[in-house]
Amino acid sequence: VDSDFAGDRHSRRSTTGVLVFLIDEESGSRTLLDWKSKRQSFISLSTAEAEMAAIIAGVKIGVRMCETFRFLTDKEMHISVKTDSSAALGAVKSGFSLRLLHMSRVAGVNVRWSLG
Numbered sequence: 001v002d003s004d005f006a007g008d009r010h011s012r013r014s015t016t017g018v019l020v021f022l023i024d025e026e027s028g029s030r031t032l033l034d035w036k037s038k039r040q041s042f043i044s045l046s047t048a049e050a051e052m053a054a055i056i057a058g059v060k061i062g063v064r065m066c067e068t069f070r071f072l073t074d075k076e077m078h079i080s081v082k083t084d085s086s087a088a089l090g091a092v093k094s095g096f097s098l099r100l101l102h103m104s105r106v107a108g109v110n111v112r113w114s115l116g
Contacts, residue, residue: 001058001083003040003050014040014050018058020065034061048087055081055088 002017020034044050062079069077
């Protein structure tokens with residue numbers, strides 16, 4: 001996943017980019033299954049926020065693909081999300097943060113963190 005921070009000069013909105021690959025673990029070959037490029041529906045206040053929105057979009061697509069794959073083949077599939085944003089990765093790894101509480105509103109996903 002990737003995004004461009006405020007790439008649209010007029011609206012100041014960022015664009016999310018997602019590539020979904022099926023990877024054969026034995027041979028290492030990759031097959032592109034889906035891709036998405038879409039202007040975000042909100043104005044991000046930072047690069048990390050734009051990247052978090054891209055990660056959320058990528059996970060949503062990945063979960064749908066896994067559910068479809070499981071329905072068709074009765075096999076489990078794993079999701080691996082890659083991004084070049086160390087700030088977004090740090091936010092995901094560290095878990096709950098009041099700074100990220102608004103992401104559920106702007107990205108249209110409910111995120112639950114354990115506070116214990």
